[in-house]
Amino acid sequence: MAQGLDVGTMNILSARQEGDETVFVQQRNSFVEIDYSDMAEQMLTRSDVLHIRKDDQVYIVGDDALNFANIFNEETRRPMQAGILSSDEQSAIPMIKLITEQVVGEPHHHDELLFFSVPADPIDADVSTLYHQKTIESLLDDMGYSPEPINEGMAVIYSELANREFTGLGVSFGAGMTNICLAYYAVPVMKFSIARGGDWIDEKAAQATGNPVDKVTSVKEEDFALDFETDVGGIEGALSIYYDNLLDYVIENIISEVDEEDVEEGLDVPVVVTGGTSSPDGFEDLFSERLADANLPFSISDVSRADNPMYSVAQGALVAARSEEERTADRSGEQSRDTGETGAETDD
Ligand SMILES: Nc1ncnc2c1ncn2[C@@H]1O[C@H](COP(=O)(O)OP(=O)(O)OP(=O)(O)O)[C@@H](O)[C@H]1O
Numbered sequence: 001m002a003q004g005l006d007v008g009t010m011n012i013l014s015a016r017q018e019g020d021e022t023v024f025v026q027q028r029n030s031f032v033e034i035d036y037s038d039m040a041e042q043m044l045t046r047s048d049v050l051h052i053r054k055d056d057q058v059y060i061v062g063d064d065a066l067n068f069a070n071i072f073n074e075e076t077r078r079p080m081q082a083g084i085l086s087s088d089e090q091s092a093i094p095m096i097k098l099i100t101e102q103v104v105g106e107p108h109h110h111d112e113l114l115f116f117s118v119p120a121d122p123i124d125a126d127v128s129t130l131y132h133q134k135t136i137e138s139l140l141d142d143m144g145y146s147p148e149p150i151n152e153g154m155a156v157i158y159s160e161l162a163n164r165e166f167t168g169l170g171v172s173f174g175a176g177m178t179n180i181c182l183a184y185y186a187v188p189v190m191k192f193s194i195a196r197g198g199d200w201i202d203e204k205a206a207q208a209t210g211n212p213v214d215k216v217t218s219v220k221e222e223d224f225a226l227d228f229e230t231d232v233g234g235i236e237g238a239l240s241i242y243y244d245n246l247l248d249y250v251i252e253n254i255i256s257e258v259d260e261e262d263v264e265e266g267l268d269v270p271v272v273v274t275g276g277t278s279s280p281d282g283f284e285d286l287f288s289e290r291l292a293d294a295n296l297p298f299s300i301s302d303v304s305r306a307d308n309p310m311y312s313v314a315q316g317a318l319v320a321a322r323s324e325e326e327r328t329a330d331r332s333g334e335q336s337r338d339t340g341e342t343g344a345e346t347d348d
Pocket residue numbers: 007008009010011012082083084172173174175176177178197198199217220221222274275276277278279280309310
């Protein structure tokens with residue numbers, strides 16, 4: 001038994017293997033604080049909403065936060081910002097703890113192996129991911145897991161490039177960040193992140209058009225496509241402009257980060273994109289076009305998008321956890337053969 005966990009700025013997701021099926025559990029990484037009242041009490045007891053009460057305040061976390069925010073006319077808040085724990089949010093740690101506990105559940109046995117995603121350090125922001133990583137690690141440890149960090153971009157390679165010998169460029173376009181990893185035969189040769197993603201697109205498009213960010217986000221998530229037939233001056237027009245700008249910015253940074261020595265000569269590199277921000281129709285075609293126009297120090301064989309952009313990081317973390325678990329089992333099997341033991345364990 002092992003588990004994969006994607007700790008994202010907007011979504012937290014776990015992945016577990018049950019028979020032939022991979023089971024995912026997802027919650028939105030957000031919460032809302034409302035005043036304790038009889039009405040709140042009634043609504044909360046009638047439904048199984050994730051919440052904690054602290055004195056006269058109630059915190060509602062995960063998917064339900066948005067509904068309650070609308071009903072009580074409050075803003076949702078987020079434990080994470082730009083890929084890591086938010087330093088502006090006092091309640092970040094207790095809230096992310098509650099969401100994570102709900103998503104991963106109880107470990108199947110003590111010290112169950114759990115791989116959780118962490119972003120690479122951003123090259124365009126002066127922040128370190130270490131504090132974030134260590135905090136999540138200790139929360140998971142307290143829950144009875146044996147946690148191991150895995151780079152978000154590398155998780156994409158594990159989930160999407162298994163049939164390409166774990167070789168290629170994986171890019172996860174998330175909410176707070178974009179994570180990029182180039183790997184050869186499952187060995188990362190370049191990994192970095194940039195502190196821009198879906199949130200950045202929303203903020204810029206909102207600023208440009210004078211609309212609230214939430215409105216822009218819902219237009220983007222509902223039926224926006226990157227077909228460039230959209231209205232000049234409208235929200236969709238602004239979204240297209242900032243999508244385009246994000247892709248150019250990502251490619252510019254790939255060029256400046258990749259050391260030509262990193263790239264095996266004559267190799268065509270497959271590219272796979274994933275993450276919620278890669279969802280609109282036309283996304284991989286646009287990225288592919290922009291890559292073709294750029295002066296990259298390597299050639300690209302094809303650009304594809306993950307079948308399920310929201311799930312691939314959790315899935316990749318699970319693949320890594322399961323393969324680590326098998327390796328450990330093989331090693332202990334070998335050791336017991338060496339010492340003449342049977343390797344069979346008695347139930348305790
Ligand atoms: N259908 C859609 N079209 C466009 N964007 C979408 C769609 N669905 C979700 N998104 C955007 O995808 C982003 C969330 O993606 P994802 O869950 O991959 O991010 P995350 O892993 O939580 O964040 P990060 O990896 O940056 O920490 C948000 O910006 C959201 O608005």
